Amino acid sequence: MAQKKVAFYTLGCKLNFSETSTIARNFKDEGFERVDFKEEADIYVINTCSVTDNADKRFKTIVKQAQKVNPDAFVAAVGCYAQLKPQELADVHGVDLVLGATEKFKITDYINDLSKNDFGHVHSCEIEEADFYVGSYSIGDRTRAFLKVQDGCDYKCTYCTIPLARGISRSDELLNVLKNAKEISEKGIKEIVLTGVNIGDYGKGEFGNKKHEHTFYELVEALDKVEGIERLRISSIEPNLLKNETIDFVSKSRIFVPHFHIPLQSGSNEILKLMRRRYMKELYVDRVNKIKEVMPHACIGVDVIVGFPGETDEMFLETYNFLTNLDISYLHVFTYSERDNTVAATMEGVVPKNVRAKRSKMLRGLSVKKRRAYYESQIGSTRTVLFESENKEGYIHGFTENYVKVKTPWNPELVNTLHEVTLTKIDDDGIVRFDFVKTYA
Structure with a gap:
């Protein structure tokens, strides 16, 4: 057969x-x-x-x-x-x-x-039955692997269907995460990205056990000791769960890279309250300032939602100005869309779709400016690049540890290799060129 x-x-x-x-x-x-x-x-x-x-x-x-x-x-x-x-x-x-x-x-x-x-x-x-944990990681598609450490969410953000789709917050056992990380490193993959629904909430056990067996900080500390991993990247983490001890640890870490992706969703405290987020914008500023204090070269990405019910022109401009003045590197902009069985779908003050689109376009434009300014701040610095496997129009691309995208003419021997480079200039397409300094494994 x-x-x-x-x-x-x-x-x-x-x-x-x-x-x-x-x-x-x-x-x-x-x-x-x-x-x-x-x-x-x-x-x-x-x-x-x-x-x-x-x-x-x-x-x-x-x-x-x-x-x-x-x-x-x-x-x-x-x-x-x-x-x-x-x-x-x-x-x-x-x-x-x-x-x-x-x-x-x-x-x-x-x-x-x-x-x-x-x-x-x-x-x-029934989603209540999703109270067990299945560990996962992705390999084979990229030079980096996505390692799942947590699933589900106990937060009740008014726009979000994830708790309905994935159930309660629950985590992998620490020893199993370390075993998976070791397996990935043994396959020659150089970078691991930690992923989950709400990874800062790491440590809750199965069956709705609210007690944390381990903290996210303990997870980071343990992963830092795994032999064979060149880079570890923290994916999206809630600002209220990103603690000073974690930021300080990353700043001194052997393998954790200076790149954070922190959801904001709105720069208006009024909207944050309507969203039932667990912080105000002042805490967000504090997190950004703390990162930049100990890692001035760190890359900080931001999630933001435009057109949430009740978002007036003034509130949107408050968000726009807030982000303009914040030392961040790029934005992921989401246009609010109504989801069944969410509180937000029944709220008053619906923002017309053409207004949502206009606001989204403004923030996407701001993101381009922010990324450009961030890249410009890195010109002249020496960084380590991990090259990816795709030939894009005769070029091979890679990312520095602090998430600057670079390119050089295609050379298959560079795939999945690390090189120390000096960033020299930004090309017309917004991608950075460099000079080779040193080659690693």
Whole structure:
């Protein structure tokens, strides 16, 4: 019998990428061959996202892409949207199987017969049942790996569906995180990005145990001692959970890099209260100042939402001016979109969509200026670059430890290697050029 082929498409966040990789390894253990999504496969697995409208709409397009390549292929949907609206996905023409939060890691158990179904079969759960933890990490796609350390969220932000899609906050055991980190390093991957829904809340056990077995700081401290890892990057962390001790530790760390991504969401305290965020903007300023005090060259990325219900022109300008005056490096701008079963969807003061789009455009423009100013501040400095594996129009790209994007003419020997470089100038495309100084492993 010919070996069955499986292909994957991942929508959304780094956490989804890490989980797709784990599911893919499960298929490999069952004897499947993984192929690219554009190739003909027997099964197409789509890992869905619920954060933006765009991710929802793209699902149908992706199903059509799979069917175009192989109309007889078995199509399965997993992930956040599959948990929130399983029947909606099951009703999409061509979908055979939809698995919710507790079932997605058992997908191979559900695939006994690969013949097409007349309608999509749904296996989902009440989200309260998602009280166990499945560790994940992604490898094979990049020169860096996404290592999942935490899942779910106990916060009740009024715009967010993640607690409904992923359940309560729970974490991997420290020893297991260290084991996974060691496994990744042994595969020759140079950089690990820690990921989760709310990683600063690391340490809560399974079954709704609110007690922290370990703290996020203890996790950082332990990972710093793992042999073979060249770089560790902290992905998004809530400002109220990013403590001084963690910032100080990163500033002196052997492998943790000076790059933080800290969600702000709004520079208006009024809007932060409506969002039920757990800090005011003054705390955010304090976190940025602390980082810059001990790591002046650190890169700081910011998430911000525009067009939240009740956001007046004045409040938006308050956010715009707040970010203009803050020593940050780039923005991830999200245009607010109504999500079913969230408090915000029922709030008054709905912002017209054309106004949301205009505000989003303004902040994206500000992000370009911020990134440019940050890159300019780094010209003349000596940094370490990790090169990636893609040939982009004759160039190979890489990132410095403090997240400056660089490029040099394509050379396959540079892939997944570290080099000390001096940053020399910013090209017309906004990417930085450099001179080689020293080569590492």
